[in-house]
Amino acid sequence: MTRLTVTTSWDDGHRHDTLVADMLRQHGLAGTFYIAPDNVEIAPADRLSATAVRDLSADFEIGSHTLSHPVLTRVPRPRAEREITDSKKVIEDLVGKPVTTFCYPRGMYAPEHVDMVARAGYTYARTVRTLATGIADNPLEAPTSLETGRFARQRMVVDVVRAARVVGSTSLVRTGRWDDIAIALFDRCRATGGVYHLWGHSWVVSDRAEWARLDRVLAHIGGRPEVTYAVNGALGRG
Ligand SMILES: [Zn+2]
Structure with a gap:
């Protein structure tokens, strides 16, 4: 396989x-x-407008990232449940189609939040774990391969060792250049x-100011006939 x-x-x-969506379209990526x-960490003027979200939903999948972006482990249980459950309905009303994917704010969650996500009817939930290159064991705690722009924060010794094994190059990992690492990992x-x-x-x-780096990576990984391009939710449907 x-x-x-x-x-x-x-x-x-x-x-x-x-802008990311334009790049994804240009390079043949999902x-x-x-x-x-109601993300409290983003000024209202900087949030996607309702129209912009609907436009995005024509070509891409829209998932829930809660209503207001709280760290779920730091809010009371009923609030966490509302953030997970109500956001699904709010976004479904906005885009006019089912919302089946969820992403834990800051990647912080406890087992009870996974249960809430399942009860709400999501079939895929993304974490912030990186360096995974296979199907998730549990689609409601799905890991990722790499975060754009943030490789530097993984440069503790244990992470370098693990990353070097996954990426296949210690020297490359030590540079911390996420775009080079993203391309090397893709090639593997x-x-x-x-x-x-x-x-x-x-x-x-x-x-x-990393648009050029992002464009370079997306150009490398996109538009390849031998690759299947899928939205996150497709990974939760087994
Ligand atoms: Zn977030």
Whole structure:
């Protein structure tokens, strides 16, 4: 089994998501945008408008990232449940289609939150774990392959060792250049098959002025006839 599936996901519902969407279209990639309609960490003027979300939903999957982007482990249980359950309904009303994917804010959750996600009817939930290149053991705790722009924070010794094994190069991992690492990891996955899941935040790409790096990576991983391009939700439907 050497078939490779490539998916991407983009968190938070920032207005710059439309720029990411343009790049995904240009390079023949699929993607899921995780929206928190009342994200308190993004100024209202910087959030995707309702119209923009609907436009995105024509070509991409829209998933829930809660209503207001709380860290689920730091809010009372009933609040967490509302954030998970009500956001599904709010976003479904917005885009006019079922919302089956969820993303835990900051990747923070406990087993009870996985249960809430299942009860709400989601079939796939993404975490922030990286360096995975296979099908998730549990689609409600799905790991990813790499985060755009954020490799530097993984440079503790244990992470370098693990990353070097997955990426296939210690020296490359030590550079911390996420775009080079993303491309090297993709090239390995082309040989082994599995799932390559690149994710990030459009506002981080913008803050770091890394649009050219992102474009370089998306151009490399997109539009390949031997690769299956899928939205996140397709990975939860087994
Ligand atoms: Zn987020």
